[in-house]
Every structure is written in C-alpha cells, then in structure tokens.
Amino acid sequence: xxxxxxxxxxxxxxxxxxxxxxxxxxxxxxxxxxxxxxxxxxxxxxxxxxxxxxxxxxxxxxxxxxxxxxxxxxxxxxxxxxxxxxxxxxxxxxxxxxxxxxxxxxxxxxxxxxxxxxxxxxxxxxxxxxxxxxxxxxxxxxxxxxxxxxxxxxxxxxxxxxxxxxxxxxxxxxxxxxxxxxxxxxxxxxxxxxxxxxxxxxxxxxxxxxxxxxxxxxxxxxxxxxxxxxxxxxxxxxxxxxxxxxxxxxxxxxxxxxxxxxxxxxxxxxxxxxxxxxxxxxxxxxxxxxxxxxxxxxxxxxxxxxxxxxxxxxxxxxxxxxxxxxxxxxxxxxxxxxxxxxxxxxxxxxxxxxxxxxxxxxxxxxxxxxxxxxxxxxxxxxxxxxxxxxxxxxxxxxxxxxxxxxxxxxxxxxxxxxxxxxxxxxxxxxxxxxxxxxxxxxxxxxxxxxxxxxxxxxxxxxxxxxxxxxxxxxxxx
Numbered sequence: 001x002x003x004x005x006x007x008x009x010x011x012x013x014x015x016x017x018x019x020x021x022x023x024x025x026x027x028x029x030x031x032x033x034x035x036x037x038x039x040x041x042x043x044x045x046x047x048x049x050x051x052x053x054x055x056x057x058x059x060x061x062x063x064x065x066x067x068x069x070x071x072x073x074x075x076x077x078x079x080x081x082x083x084x085x086x087x088x089x090x091x092x093x094x095x096x097x098x099x100x101x102x103x104x105x106x107x108x109x110x111x112x113x114x115x116x117x118x119x120x121x122x123x124x125x126x127x128x129x130x131x132x133x134x135x136x137x138x139x140x141x142x143x144x145x146x147x148x149x150x151x152x153x154x155x156x157x158x159x160x161x162x163x164x165x166x167x168x169x170x171x172x173x174x175x176x177x178x179x180x181x182x183x184x185x186x187x188x189x190x191x192x193x194x195x196x197x198x199x200x201x202x203x204x205x206x207x208x209x210x211x212x213x214x215x216x217x218x219x220x221x222x223x224x225x226x227x228x229x230x231x232x233x234x235x236x237x238x239x240x241x242x243x244x245x246x247x248x249x250x251x252x253x254x255x256x257x258x259x260x261x262x263x264x265x266x267x268x269x270x271x272x273x274x275x276x277x278x279x280x281x282x283x284x285x286x287x288x289x290x291x292x293x294x295x296x297x298x299x300x301x302x303x304x305x306x307x308x309x310x311x312x313x314x315x316x317x318x319x320x321x322x323x324x325x326x327x328x329x330x331x332x333x334x335x336x337x338x339x340x341x342x343x344x345x346x347x348x349x350x351x352x353x354x355x356x357x358x359x360x361x362x363x364x365x366x367x368x369x370x371x372x373x374x375x376x377x378x379x380x381x382x383x384x385x386x387x388x389x390x391x392x393x394x395x396x397x398x399x400x401x402x403x404x405x406x407x408x409x410x411x412x413x414x415x416x417x418x419x420x421x422x423x424x425x426x427x428x429x430x431x432x433x434x435x436x437x438x439x440x441x442x443x444x445x446x447x448x449x450x451x452x453x454x455x456x457x458x459x460x461x462x463x464x465x466x467x468x469x470x471x472x473x474x475x476x477x
Contacts, residue, residue, distance in 0.1 A: 028123045031058075035111060035118035038062040050105070050126055052098035070094035070102055082111050082120065092127070103128035144168075154224070154245040157231070158184070160238065162199055171224075171247055172217040187217065195226075199241055202228045206238055212248065222249040299327040351386045352377050355393055355413055366401045374413040381420060385471060388448045389413075389422055395445055396424040396467050404428025404465060419454070419473040423466065430460040445469070 023030055029047035033040050040058050048055060051068060058066065069075045074093050082088060088109040095105045106125040111118055148155060148168040156167035162184035167176050179187060184196050195215050202209055208229035215222060224245040233239040306320035352374050363370045381389065393411070400406050406428035413422050445467075449456045454471035 028125055029105075031122050031124070033062070033120045033122075035120050038064070038120075041119070047124065050097075050124060051095070057098075067096050070096050078107070078109065079120075082109060095124075104131040152247060154247070155243070157240055157242050158199070159240045160203065162196070162203075162241070165240070171245075172215065172220040172222055174217055188215075198226075199228055199243075202230055202241060203238055206230050212252075222247055223252045224248060295327055295331040299324055299331065302327060350377065350380050351389055352413060354390060355411070358390070358393065359397075359411055362397050362401075368401065368406060369408045370411060371408065372411045374411065375415065377413075377415050377420070379415060379473070381471075385420075385452055388452065389420065389469075389471070392422055392445055392448060392469055393424070396422075400424070400426045400428065400465075403431065406464065417473070418470075420471045422469045425464060425466040427464040430462055430465050 023042075023044050026044060027046055029050040030044045031040055031047050032042045039060055039062055043055065043058050048058070051058075051066070053066070063069055063075065064072070071094055078088055078091065088107065091107045091109075093105055093107055094102055096102050104127045106127050107122060109120060109122045111120055113119070144155075145168060152169060154167075154169045154171050156170075156179075157165050159165055164179040164182055164187075167179055170176060170179060174187070184193075184199060185191060188196055190196070193215075195213055198209065198211060198213065208227070210225070210227045213224055213226050215224060225248050226243065226245040228241055228243050230238045231240045231242050302320050302324045306317045306324060309317040309320065355374050356372065359370055359372050359374070362368075380386070393413075397409065397411075400409055404426045406426035408427050410425045411423070414420070445456055449469050449471065452471045454469060456467060456469045458465065458467045460466075
C-alpha cells in the first residue's frame with residue numbers, strides 16, 4: 001500500500017477513534033436509529049442512564065416498543081419535519097423511563113446517510129430538574145402576586161441600568177405598563193433625584209439600605225419606607241435591585257400634625273410658666289412692699305411703746321416685747337415666702353450663687369446631707385433659662401425630700417462649650433422606671449428642658465436616682 005494511502009487510513013482511524021470516544025463519554029444522551037425501521041443500532045452510556053435501560057434491552061428495538069415517548073404525536077411530527085429537511089434543535093418533550101417515571105428532555109436531531117442507509121442521530125439532555133424549578137418559580141410568583149393583591153406594599157425589581165423589569169402595586173399614578181422597560185431616570189426625569197442617587201449607591205457599594213424617602217411622579221408626591229437590596233448573579237456580580245416600599249405619606253402627615261400640636265402645647269406651657277413666674281415675681285414684690293413694710297412699721301412702733309412702758313408698766317412692756325418677737329418672726333416668714341416665690345439673688349447674684357444659697361437652705365430644712373459642686377458660670381443664662389434651671393433644682397430636691405428616703409444628695413451645676421448641665425443624684429431607694437412617666441412634677445421638668453431645646457435623663461434603681469438635665473448653648477446666652 002502506498003505511503004500516502006496508509007497515512008490517510010491512519011488519520012481516518014484516529015478520527016473514528018476520537019468520534020467513538022466523544023460518543024461514549026458525552027454527557028448528552030445519544031441514540032442512533034435506522035431511519036427505515038426506527039430500531040436502535042447504537043446508544044451511549046448517558047442515554048442508558050437517562051432512560052434506565054441496559055444496552056441489550058435497547059439495541060434492535062424502537063422507541064415506541066420501549067415506550068420512551070410520552071406524546072407519540074410529538075415523535076411523529078419530529079420525524080416528518082426531519083424528513084422534510086427541517087432541522088430539529090432544542091425541542092422540549094416528555095419522556096418515560098424504564099421505571100415508568102416521566103421527565104422532560106431537550107432534543108436535537110439530524111439525519112445522516114452511511115453507505116446508502118439513513119440513520120437518525122438524536123442528542124438528548126435531561127431538563128427535568130430545570131422544568132421543576134421553573135414550575136416552582138412560577139408557582140411562587142403566582143402566590144406572591146396573590147399575596148400582593150391583598151397588601152398595599154409596593155414591590156419591584158430593576159436591572160443594572162435601573163430599568164424596571166417587574167412590579168406589583170405601583171403608586172403615585174404609575175401603572176405596570178407605564179414602568180416596565182423604563183429606567184429610573186426616564187420615570188423621574190431628574191438626574192439628581194434622591195431616589196435615583198440612593199439606588200446608584202446600592203449598585204456601587206453592593207450593600208442594601210432602608211430609608212424614608214420622598215418621591216414625586218406625575219405631579220403626585222409621597223413618602224415611602226423603602227428597602228433596596230442588591231441582587232447577585234451566579235458569579236456574585238450585582239445584576240439588579242430588589243425593592244419593597246410602604247407608602248407612609250399619611251403617617252408622615254399625621255406625625256407632622258402631631259409635632260405641630262406638640263410645639264403649640266410646648267409654647268403654651270412655656271407661656272404659662274412665664275406667666276406664672278411673672279405672677280410670682282409680682283406677688284413677691286407686693287408681699288415684700290406691703291406686708292413686709294407693714295410688719296416692719298408695726299414692729300418699730302411696738303418696740304418704741306414697750307420702751308416707754310418699761311419703767312411704769314413692766315408687765316405690759318414684757319407683753320409688748322413678745323408681740324415684737326412675733327412681728328419679727330412674721331417678717332422673717334414673709335421674707336422667706338418672697339424668696340421662694342422669686343429669689344432676688346437670681347437677678348442680683350446669678351444662677352450659681354442662688355443655687356448654692358438654696359442648697360444650704362434645703363439642707364438646713366431637711367437634714368439631708370448634701371455635696372454640691374456648683375461652678376462659677378462663665379456665661380450667665382438669660383432670665384428665662386436662669387429661672388427654669390433654678391426651678392428644676394427645686395423640683396428635683398423636693399422629690400428627693402418627699403419620696404427618695406435618701407441620706408445624701410450630690411448636686412452638680414456646670415457649663416461646657418456645648419451648654420449647661422444640672423445633675424442631682426441621691427442614694428435613696430429609687431422608683432420603678434414607669435413611674436417616671438407619671439405625675440406633673442417630672443412632666444413639668446421635661447417640658448421646661450424641652451422648651452429650651454434640651455433633654456433630661458433619669459436613671460433610677462435600688463441604689464438611688466440620678467437626674468441630668470442638659471441645655472444646649474445658643475439663644476439662651
């Protein structure tokens with residue numbers, strides 16, 4: 001045999017060997033049947049695993065004899081198409097295994113001729129699991145749509161270009177058909193819209209977020225509690241966003257109205273507090289100017305009369321001196337009442353000195369040991385805050401005396417770059433946390449603090465109670 005012929009034969013044998021290896025080891029099920037009688041002449045191992053037969057059970061028999069096709073009409077239509085020269089590629093069909101269990105396959109087929117004989121070569125892929133997953137997905141989507149029909153929740157998906165691909169319960173006059181296929185920019189018409197920037201941030205950072213956001217569309221504006229989560233493909237790349245939103249416009253409106261009502265009540269409370277302080281100041285002046293002056297005049301005249309009667313009527317003189325002592329006590333009580341109504345030291349000496357004086361008076365009256373750290377204030381608060389801080393100290397110490405059962409109180413008044421702070425801590429038995437929300441005393445404290453833009457913290461337990469009021473520096477300086 002010539003060398004060239006031997007080389008060609010060798011190459012042909014090698015190619016046949018390669019095709020044989022591909023046929024045997026392919027993951028696709030491959031079956032070869034004679035076109036004339038439909039009998040199998042060869043099948044590979046993947047074909048046998050797919051249908052559950054042994055090779056000797058398949059070779060020489062037809063697919064009809066084996067019952068491989070669930071729909072015989074589909075087989076007939078396929079054969080007719082092939083014989084008419086139409087290619088078969090990616091045809092989905094139902095098949096039956098040896099155990100009678102049914103599944104789904106993907107079929108590609110072609111007709112070849114060899115030595116004048118026609119053969120049909122079919123390549124099969126088992127897609128049963130995929131079809132089951134698709135069916136489960138369709139069922140889940142159907143259930144989700146039914147569930148979404150009875151909820152006002154807005155749910156949607158967008159791709160990387162922020163194009164809407166799926167949506168349920170659109171809001172603000174939008175419809176499913178008006179959104180599907182359109183981008184966020186096309187819908188909002190504003191490249192600087194907060195919603196657009198929020199979603200772009202999630203795509204960029206790959207981190208989900210939850211925010212309350214206002215959106216305007218078609219002339220309608222609403223506020224939404226929005227959740228935006230990135231969706232990842234099989235390779236871990238972000239291929240879109242899954243979003244859910246609750247329309248909270250009505251809730252925000254009610255919250256705004258509630259805040260306005262709270263501000264009005266706060267202003268009313270402040271007005272009442274200011275009116276009360278003015279009335280106290282006026283009453284203190286009246287008592288001091290009239291009652292105090294009258295008592296002083298009575299005392300001087302009685303003292304003079306007692307002096308005149310000392311030699312001639314000693315008994316009467318002694319009685320008059322007792323009345324003078326009573327007048328002195330009444331005058332002292334009058335001064336104490338005036339001081340409590342409106343301590344003049346607040347205007348004359350300032351907040352820190354007045355608090356030191358009051359702490360000493362309170363200690364003398366209650367017998368409770370006190371430790372005060374009241375610094376000289378670099379910035380004296382304005383009149384309104386000055387009186388409110390003093391009233392807070394009074395109220396807190398009154399609570400200690402009445403309810404705490406304490407033996408010691410620590411009072412701190414200080415100032416920092418951020419503002420003023422008043423701290424009162426006792427070693428009493430404390431009170432239940434919910435009790436701090438009851439009673440006008442603590443409520444009044446909160447209103448006073450809130451009226452100046454501050455806050456009060458109250459921590460109570462078996463070891464005692466600590467109250468800290470903080471007022472920010474600002475319009476009060």
